[in-house]
Amino acid sequence: MPATPTVAAPKPERDARIDVLRGLALLTIFVDHMPDDILNRVTLHNFGFCDAAEVFVLLAGFSSMLAFGRSFARDGATTGVRRIALRVGRIYLFHAGLLLTTLLVVQGWTARYHMTPTVMAPILGAPVKGLAHGLTLSALPTYLDILPLYVVLLAVFPLAYAVIRRSPPLALLISGLIWLAAALDPGLNLPNWLDAKGWYFDPFAWQFMFVIGAVLSVEVGRRGGELPRKRWAIWACSLFLAFAFLEAAPWHDWHLPDLRLFAMTLPDKSRLDWLRIVDVLALFYLLLSSPRVRAMCRARWLRPVEAC
Numbered sequence: 001m002p003a004t005p006t007v008a009a010p011k012p013e014r015d016a017r018i019d020v021l022r023g024l025a026l027l028t029i030f031v032d033h034m035p036d037d038i039l040n041r042v043t044l045h046n047f048g049f050c051d052a053a054e055v056f057v058l059l060a061g062f063s064s065m066l067a068f069g070r071s072f073a074r075d076g077a078t079t080g081v082r083r084i085a086l087r088v089g090r091i092y093l094f095h096a097g098l099l100l101t102t103l104l105v106v107q108g109w110t111a112r113y114h115m116t117p118t119v120m121a122p123i124l125g126a127p128v129k130g131l132a133h134g135l136t137l138s139a140l141p142t143y144l145d146i147l148p149l150y151v152v153l154l155a156v157f158p159l160a161y162a163v164i165r166r167s168p169p170l171a172l173l174i175s176g177l178i179w180l181a182a183a184l185d186p187g188l189n190l191p192n193w194l195d196a197k198g199w200y201f202d203p204f205a206w207q208f209m210f211v212i213g214a215v216l217s218v219e220v221g222r223r224g225g226e227l228p229r230k231r232w233a234i235w236a237c238s239l240f241l242a243f244a245f246l247e248a249a250p251w252h253d254w255h256l257p258d259l260r261l262f263a264m265t266l267p268d269k270s271r272l273d274w275l276r277i278v279d280v281l282a283l284f285y286l287l288l289s290s291p292r293v294r295a296m297c298r299a300r301w302l303r304p305v306e307a308c
Contacts, residue, residue: 015066015225016297016306017287022059023308028052033143041253048244049267053146054280057206060150061213062220064157065164069214072161081158088154095147099134102144119143122194130193139193140200149201152190153210160211168215179208183271197270205272212281220288229289237282244279 029052031039045051068087072080106120119142123130133139137148163171182188182204189198220227248266251258267273287293296302 016302017294018059018063018066019306020297020302021055021287022063023305025052025055025059026308027305029056029146041250046248046250048241048248048279048283049273050276050280050283051269053201053269054209054272054276056146057149057153057209058213058216058280058284060153061210061215062217063213064154064210065161065214065217066221068157069161069164069217072158072165077158080161084154084157088151091147091151091154095137095144095151096135098147099141099144102141103131133193138191141194142200145200149199149203149206152203153207156207157210157214160207160214164211164214164218168218171211172215175208175211179205179272183273186271200270202271205270209272209277209280212277216284216288226291226294227285227289233285234289237285240278240282241286244275 028043031037032043032045032052034040043052044055068080068084071083103120103123106117107124109115110117117124123134123139123141130139134141137151140148160171160175163174182202186197188204189202192198192200243261246259246261247264249259251260267275269276297306
């Protein structure tokens, strides 16, 4: 009697929402890093406490669990760690290429037009020492610091995955305590040769957003790809996002009356203030609990954004 052929399990369908939102986050980061550009007056940071950086890191944790978490479960720890190591190496090479390209452009531009470099001045002033620090991630110029953060977060993902697999609440507790320690002790950071305060994106704080994203991925997977849409949660998230908008909107830049409820200092980004965390989570609850968003993200006209 002939043996029954083995049928391979179908490959899980990619969640178009995640890729579309990641593409939007990267495009937004690009726009936000262009000074005096009119487009950066209408990007996410104008409408709340968080910006595209929180979206990027949250989705980095979410997508890492989808990709590498499945690899650990399917192929074992050795293969999973190897895949992460290759990914980390690739991202590091992109960062090194960006750093070297930026230095060459700045050097050529400032020499041709007799300008004085600013952000890159310390590295250009001591090129051998500066490059050594830059290539070892101990010198992070402004605007070139998001990929090094991604490198560190991916490198520690195997540890995060091991704890999440055992207990997602325990993973959130441990990660939250590390975040709290970073918030209370500004010295808890990695060194930055260009800034005595350390990395602008403090990895000890921002790992919390990454872990939240990974745990969120597990929760969404358990619920068939969507979060439960509760009326009270929708109202709570909507009210908080409205409050964040009123407090964070650049009313003066928009040439509109100031509608803030009260004067407040905008929450710190470097150590990931809790208001920024609540803001991005409220936004994501509304997005990931909406069937309309899922359907819209499958639209053909969004494929270029997804490709980003």
